[in-house]
Amino acid sequence: MSVLIIAEHDNKSLKPATLNTVTAATQIDADVHVLVVGFECQTVVEQAAQVSGVTKVLVADNAAYEHQLAENVSKLVVDVAAGYGHILAPATTTGKNTLPRVAALLNVAQLSDVIKVESADTFVRPIYAGNAIATVKTTDAVKVLTIRTTGFDAAASTGGSAERQVLSQVITSDRSRFVKEQLAESDRPELTAASVIISGGRGMGNGDNFKLLEGVADKLGAAIGASRAAVDAGFVPNDLQVGQTGKTVAPDLYIAVGISGAIQHLAGMKDSKVIVAINKDEDAPIFQVADYGLVADLFDAVPELEKSL
Amino acid sequence: MKILVSVKRVIDYNVKVRVKADHSAVDLTNVKMSMNPFCEIAVEEAIRLKEKGIATEVVAVSIGSKACQETLRTALALGADRAIQVEAEDGLDSLSVAKLIAKVAQDEAADLVIMGKQAIDSDNNQTGQMVAALLDYPQATFASEVLIENGEAQVTREIDGGLQTLAITLPAVVTTDLRLNEPRFASLPNIMKAKKKPLDVKTPADLGVEVGSNVSLVSVTPPPQRAGGIKVGSVTELVDKLKNEAKVVS
The missing domain is CATH 3.40.50.1220 (TPP-binding domain)
Incomplete structure (x- = not known):
C-alpha cells in the first residue's frame, strides 16, 4: 500500500527533512505520495514533485493552513488517510506536533523517531536518549511514524516528476490562533x-x-x-x-x-x-x-x- | 479554573541506562526512579498558576502500578491539591495512556491539561497531542511561556526555527519544554502534609477505557559504541588530523 508523507516546508521552500523522510518511505513501498499543506505554497509543490521517488503530490493550499496548525492539519490528513498503509512525517517540531493527533484520530499508535526500516511493519527507534535501541513491530492497519532524519540519507531533490492532486476540503481551526513567530535569521546552514x-x-x-x-x-x-x-x-x-x-x-x-x-x-x-x-x-x-x-x-x-x- | 497535570514515574535522569543481557528490555531492577523532568515542569507551571490566583485547583494524575503513587505524592508535596492514580501495568502505550488521561480530564472537567512534552524513557513526545486530539481540544506543545487571559491561553512554543506564539481557547492541552520554568523542591513540611492529601485509585474499567496496543517490542539492544579516539597535543596537530586523516576539512 502507498505511503503518505506530510511535507515539511515554510510555504516558500521544501525543507531537507522531507527528503530524508522520502528515503525512509521508499524502503517501505515504492508508491510514495507527499502531502503539502500550506498557503500560497506552489513553489513547495513544484519542489516536492521533482523529488526522486515521489509518485504523487497532494496539495491543500488555503489561508486556513498558512501556519500548519496541528488541529486542522491532523483532521485533513485523517480525511485523506484512506488507502494508505503508512503515514510519515519528519521528526521535526512540526511533525512531532501534528502526527500524534493523526494517530489518535485513527486510533492507532505512533512510532516516534524511527531510525531504520526493517520491513513494512518492523521499525527501529532509539529510547532512553539513545542509550537503548528498540526494534518494534506493529500490526496497526495504518502505521504512523515520525522519521529521525539523521537515520536516512536525503532523496535526490530532482529527477522525479510526480502527478499532482489538489485537495479542495478546507478545515478551519477555530480554537487555535497563530499570534506571532520569532524566527532566527541566519545565513548559516540549518x-x-x-x-x-x-x-x-x-x-x-x-x-x-x-x-x-x-x-x-x-x-x-x-x-x-x-x-x-x-x-x-x-x-x-x-x-x-x-x-x-x-x-x-x-x-x-x-x-x-x-x-x-x-x-x-x-x-x-x-x-x-x-x-x-x-x-x-x-x-x-x-x-x-x-x-x-x-x-x-x-x-x-x-x-x-x-x-x- | 481547574488544572489537570499528568506525571510519569521514570528512571532517574542521572542513572546510566543498561540493557538486559537477553535484549528483552532496559534493566530497571534496583534502579532509582523519579518524576519525569518534563512532568516536574508541568507540575510547577500548574502550581504557579494557582499561586497567581488563576487556577483554583490542581489535580495530578499518573497511570501505572502502585509505585507511581510515590510520584503522585511528590506532586502533592510540590503543591497539587489531590491526586488520581489509574492502576495499570507500567509501560502502557501512549495511546492507551492518552485515552485514560482524556477520560480523567473529561470527568474532572479540567479547563487546562498540562503535560510534559516527552518522557525520558520512551522518548515518544506524543501523549499530550493524543489527549488533545481525543478530546478535540486545541493544543500548544513545547511551551516556554504560558499566559492565561479571558478563557484563552497564549503560549510561546519552542520550534525548530525559533519561537512561535499561539492563542488557544480553553479547555486545552499544553505540553512543557525545558525553559518554561525551574521546578521547586518539595520542603519537608510539605512532604509531610502531602501524605494527608487525597489520592484516589481508579482502574481503566472504572473509566470505561479499554487499553491495549498492536505494537510489540521485538528487542532492545545497546547502541553501537563509538570507539574512543585520541587526544591531540595542539591545534596544529588537530587541523592536520582533520585534513589528512579524517579528511573532513580541506
Missing part, C-alpha cells in the same frame, strides 16, 4: 542539514563569547549549535540546542567546544561522523566519544583554530 557543526557549551561563559565560534563557522561553512546548559543559561536561543530534547544532528564534522558531554547532549550528536572536543577538563565525558580531543582553554584554542583553517 543545524539539522549542516555538514559541519560547531557547538558551544557552558564553558563558553556567556552569549558574547559565542562570537568566537562564528569565525570558525565562517571558515568551515558550519552551523552553530549549543548544549542545553548553554541554552538554559541564556547564552543562546533554544533553536540552537542539540540533544535528547533539542535537535538530533549527524554532520560529517561536529566540533564540541566547552561542552562536558552530558548524556542528554550526546544523544543528539553521537552519530556524527567525526567528533572533535575542545575542553580544558581532561576528564570531561565528551572525550569518550570524541575522535580527536584537545585538552585546552577554548579561549586560546578556538582563535588559533580559526587562524589555522
Whole structure:
C-alpha cells in the first residue's frame, strides 16, 4: 500500500527533512505520495514533485493552513488517510506536533523517531536518549511514524516528476490562533542539514563569547549549535540546542567546544561522523566519544583554530 | 479554573541506562526512579498558576502500578491539591495512556491539561497531542511561556526555527519544554502534609477505557559504541588530523 508523507516546508521552500523522510518511505513501498499543506505554497509543490521517488503530490493550499496548525492539519490528513498503509512525517517540531493527533484520530499508535526500516511493519527507534535501541513491530492497519532524519540519507531533490492532486476540503481551526513567530535569521546552514557543526557549551561563559565560534563557522561553512546548559543559561536561543530534547544532528564534522558531554547532549550528536572536543577538563565525558580531543582553554584554542583553517 | 497535570514515574535522569543481557528490555531492577523532568515542569507551571490566583485547583494524575503513587505524592508535596492514580501495568502505550488521561480530564472537567512534552524513557513526545486530539481540544506543545487571559491561553512554543506564539481557547492541552520554568523542591513540611492529601485509585474499567496496543517490542539492544579516539597535543596537530586523516576539512 502507498505511503503518505506530510511535507515539511515554510510555504516558500521544501525543507531537507522531507527528503530524508522520502528515503525512509521508499524502503517501505515504492508508491510514495507527499502531502503539502500550506498557503500560497506552489513553489513547495513544484519542489516536492521533482523529488526522486515521489509518485504523487497532494496539495491543500488555503489561508486556513498558512501556519500548519496541528488541529486542522491532523483532521485533513485523517480525511485523506484512506488507502494508505503508512503515514510519515519528519521528526521535526512540526511533525512531532501534528502526527500524534493523526494517530489518535485513527486510533492507532505512533512510532516516534524511527531510525531504520526493517520491513513494512518492523521499525527501529532509539529510547532512553539513545542509550537503548528498540526494534518494534506493529500490526496497526495504518502505521504512523515520525522519521529521525539523521537515520536516512536525503532523496535526490530532482529527477522525479510526480502527478499532482489538489485537495479542495478546507478545515478551519477555530480554537487555535497563530499570534506571532520569532524566527532566527541566519545565513548559516540549518543545524539539522549542516555538514559541519560547531557547538558551544557552558564553558563558553556567556552569549558574547559565542562570537568566537562564528569565525570558525565562517571558515568551515558550519552551523552553530549549543548544549542545553548553554541554552538554559541564556547564552543562546533554544533553536540552537542539540540533544535528547533539542535537535538530533549527524554532520560529517561536529566540533564540541566547552561542552562536558552530558548524556542528554550526546544523544543528539553521537552519530556524527567525526567528533572533535575542545575542553580544558581532561576528564570531561565528551572525550569518550570524541575522535580527536584537545585538552585546552577554548579561549586560546578556538582563535588559533580559526587562524589555522 | 481547574488544572489537570499528568506525571510519569521514570528512571532517574542521572542513572546510566543498561540493557538486559537477553535484549528483552532496559534493566530497571534496583534502579532509582523519579518524576519525569518534563512532568516536574508541568507540575510547577500548574502550581504557579494557582499561586497567581488563576487556577483554583490542581489535580495530578499518573497511570501505572502502585509505585507511581510515590510520584503522585511528590506532586502533592510540590503543591497539587489531590491526586488520581489509574492502576495499570507500567509501560502502557501512549495511546492507551492518552485515552485514560482524556477520560480523567473529561470527568474532572479540567479547563487546562498540562503535560510534559516527552518522557525520558520512551522518548515518544506524543501523549499530550493524543489527549488533545481525543478530546478535540486545541493544543500548544513545547511551551516556554504560558499566559492565561479571558478563557484563552497564549503560549510561546519552542520550534525548530525559533519561537512561535499561539492563542488557544480553553479547555486545552499544553505540553512543557525545558525553559518554561525551574521546578521547586518539595520542603519537608510539605512532604509531610502531602501524605494527608487525597489520592484516589481508579482502574481503566472504572473509566470505561479499554487499553491495549498492536505494537510489540521485538528487542532492545545497546547502541553501537563509538570507539574512543585520541587526544591531540595542539591545534596544529588537530587541523592536520582533520585534513589528512579524517579528511573532513580541506
